[in-house]
Amino acid sequence: MASTTHLSLWEEIAKFGVPTLARGLTDAEAVQMTERYGAHNYKPLPVNIVRGDGAEAWDGSGKRYIDCVGAYSAVAHGHLSEKVVASIHEQLERLSLTSRAFYTSEVALFMKGLAEYCDLDMVCPMNTGAEANETCIKLARKWAYTVKGVPEDQAEIIVCDGNFHGRTTTIVGFSSEPGYKKNFGPFTPGFVTAPFGDAEAFEAAITPHTAAFLVEPIQAEGGIIIPPDGWMEQVRRICDKHRVLLIWDEVQTGFCRTGRRFAWQYEDARPDLLAVGKPLGGGIMPVSAAVGRAEVMEVFKPGDHGSTFGGNPLGAVVALTALAEMELEDFAGRAVRAGERFVAGLRSLESPHIKEVRARGLLVGMEVQDEVDSYELTHNFLHFGVLTKETRHRTFRFTPPIVIEDSQVDEAVERVGMALKALV
Numbered sequence: 263m264a265s266t267t268h269l270s271l272w273e274e275i276a277k278f279g280v281p282t283l284a285r286g287l288t289d290a291e292a293v294q295m296t297e298r299y300g301a302h303n304y305k306p307l308p309v310n311i312v313r314g315d316g317a318e319a320w321d322g323s324g325k326r327y328i329d330c331v332g333a334y335s336a337v338a339h340g341h342l343s344e345k346v347v348a349s350i351h352e353q354l355e356r357l358s359l360t361s362r363a364f365y366t367s368e369v370a371l372f373m374k375g376l377a378e379y380c381d382l383d384m385v386c387p388m389n390t391g392a393e394a395n396e397t398c399i400k401l402a403r404k405w406a407y408t409v410k411g412v413p414e415d416q417a418e419i420i421v422c423d424g425n426f427h428g429r430t431t432t433i434v435g436f437s438s439e440p441g442y443k444k445n446f447g448p449f450t451p452g453f454v455t456a457p458f459g460d461a462e463a464f465e466a467a468i469t470p471h472t473a474a475f476l477v478e479p480i481q482a483e484g485g486i487i488i489p490p491d492g493w494m495e496q497v498r499r500i501c502d503k504h505r506v507l508l509i510w511d512e513v514q515t516g517f518c519r520t521g522r523r524f525a526w527q528y529e530d531a532r533p534d535l536l537a538v539g540k541p542l543g544g545g546i547m548p549v550s551a552a553v554g555r556a557e558v559m560e561v562f563k564p565g566d567h568g569s570t571f572g573g574n575p576l577g578a579v580v581a582l583t584a585l586a587e588m589e590l591e592d593f594a595g596r597a598v599r600a601g602e603r604f605v606a607g608l609r610s611l612e613s614p615h616i617k618e619v620r621a622r623g624l625l626v627g628m629e630v631q632d633e634v635d636s637y638e639l640t641h642n643f644l645h646f647g648v649l650t651k652e653t654r655h656r657t658f659r660f661t662p663p664i665v666i667e668d669s670q671v672d673e674a675v676e677r678v679g680m681a682l683k684a685l686v
């Protein structure tokens with residue numbers, strides 16, 4: 263560490279500043295300190311990232327990696343996007359946090375910009391993806407009671423097998439992953455599960471008490487599971503027929519990741535409510551939102567919902583700058599082109615260890631054969647300088663920043679090939 267031992271941590275911070283202090287830690291010290299003081303709710307790969315730039319990251323020894331995790335799709339703009347960073351510097355000359363007890367011009371602009379970007383009417387700003395979904399759940403329930411006429415406390419929301427919507431107790435309560443919910447009950451009632459990508463089964467699950475269908479257009483955490491063509495449109499029609507709200511959770515698929523602004527735009531499947539997050543924070547800070555049609559959003563009255571940091575001027579500036587960059591730098595087109603290159607590259611490896619490559623845009627999943635030791639493969643990826651992690655169904659996720667360059671895609675693919683070849 264960059265300090266003398268007799269100084270307290272607070273004195274060291276005062277003397278050196280936190281970034282310098284952090285830079286003084288070795289990788290081993292950072293790992294050890296995390297394991298000692300951090301709750302063990304994650305099992306990180308054994309690499310300590312000290313710097314990021316675009317689609318690349320470095321550990322403390324100076325080893326360079328291609329970042330194919332991209333903070334689970336949140337770092338779409340690359341690490342430390344210049345424009346986003348510049349907007350932060352500029353905003354920090356003026357104002358960063360007020361709470362929603364007051365109006366601020368930045369948040370006003372943010373809500374207008376996000377509503378327009380999403381082709382919807384109104385926005386309820388939050389911070390995390392889970393909160394965006396919780397907000398949608400509350401909106402849908404209140405809409406069911408006050409507009410649709412469902413008897414009090416009887417509202418049902420249909421969700422899908424294999425879903426991932428976050429980690430709150432309500433949300434894990436309707437997860438189908440035993441590991442996410444074991445020992446965390448009792449859970450919130452009012453959720454019904456249907457198979458993913460099956461419109462008929464969804465329709466069969468609808469009752470007069472159904473408020474909404476909450477679903478991802480592609481199950482990303484669930485293993486990059488892409489539903490059949492036409493399913494989104496069918497779901498939209500079924501929702502209209504039964505007066506059920508359609509809530510797309512595009513926290514991971516949204517903002518050009520799949521090659522459109524939103525994955526639902528591949529079909530005529532406009533949502534009533536949309537949960538967004540991750541890249542909305544420009545790869546820098548948490549910004550999320552529930553966005554929706556006015557008829558639904560207007561059920562919220564003062565006091566119904568809130569968040570101290572949800573809708574703060576700094577986050578608003580970051581998000582709007584991030585949106586403008588996505589739009590002006592053609593993130594949708596870039597995701598299509600980079601995704602095609604990535605997929606073609608992975609397929610051209612012709613590795614016997616690859617079972618299937620599934621992708622839409624730059625949301626790429628590589629499923630490996632059952633006999634592959636995925637622990638070994640993950641470590642091979644690290645050895646060859648590729649950051650990636652397994653999702654469910656033995657599928658490795660490649661969600662690098664959308665700003666990744668062709669040469670970096672090629673390099674990542676080549677390294678994936680080496681990692682697969684090195685399997686014993």
Ligand SMILES: Cc1ncc(COP(=O)(O)O)c(C=O)c1O
Binds near residue numbers: 391392483513
């Ligand atoms: C589809 C989806 N919804 C919600 C979430 C939760 O987002 P957060 O981790 O920001 O709460 C995620 C995170 O991976 C996600 O993929």
